[in-house]
């Protein structure tokens with residue numbers, strides 16, 4: 001059942017690829033092939049189900065905001081983190097500067113660029129990129145994650161909007177220290193090279209309450225995981241989060257590299273890769289695959305017709 005439904009969902013998702021467009025505001029991302037679509041599902045008992053382009057490597061982009069937030073919650077604690085960022089959906093594009101200057105000094109949430117840059121600023125004095133990379137490998141169950149140098153340089157060379165967000169935050173005394181170093185660390189985190197499989201691994205750890213089901217090792221506290229998943233549900237797809245929550249009803253985080261990482265409480269982690277994006281920057285193939293899969297399997301968190 002799981003296997004056949006996953007295949008049907010992937011086939012359904014492929015139908016939408018031509019309606020999407022690969023991101024090219026970071027020039028290196030523009031080289032991705034819009035016909036790729038991969039789906040990987042991992043369950044706590046060690047099963048992996050996958051279709052399509054699951055071995056293709058791509059940059060994690062905004063999905064790394066989950067890693068940064070989880071690390072900050074673990075090491076700095078809930079109160080410190082949320083004295084620097086809020087936990088409200090912004091309703092604006094992921095790279096918007098609007099509300100930051102008009103509605104609030106604190107960024108609206110850690111899943112948009114302003115919030116993630118603030119979180120990375122909190123991590124910067126304590127963590128080197130290599131340590132965060134190692135932790136990413138552990139929570140994605142993928143030792144082969146590396147820095148995609150080409151994407152990193154491309155984003156570094158074109159990342160002035162993110163630098164502007166950093167300077168605005170600094171001018172409001174929300175961000176401290178060196179803006180350029182902070183944004184540089186943020187670019188590196190966005191440029192970590194994953195696969196749909198690595199995203200399913202991360203989803204599985206979140207689905208499993210922060211424990212690696214292969215060995216019982218706890219990587220994240222239950223409270224961290226609860227907070228992260230809630231923010232994924234309300235803010236994980238930027239200004240498309242409301243519609244995604246209605247249609248799919250699962251916590252998810254997307255990135256402009258084409259990945260979506262999602263999870264089903266206690267049951268599975270799901271990773272998709274499809275670089276053709278909708279107008280809000282969410283993978284069009286991934287989002288439709290997840291919608292089909294969630295509906296067919298009754299996985300929506302408010303679905304009363306459980307399997």
Ligand code: GLN
Pocket residue numbers: 060061062063094095113155162190254255256257281
């Ligand atoms: N690195 C990207 C940026 O800052 C991440 C955005 C995204 O994935 N939505 O623009």
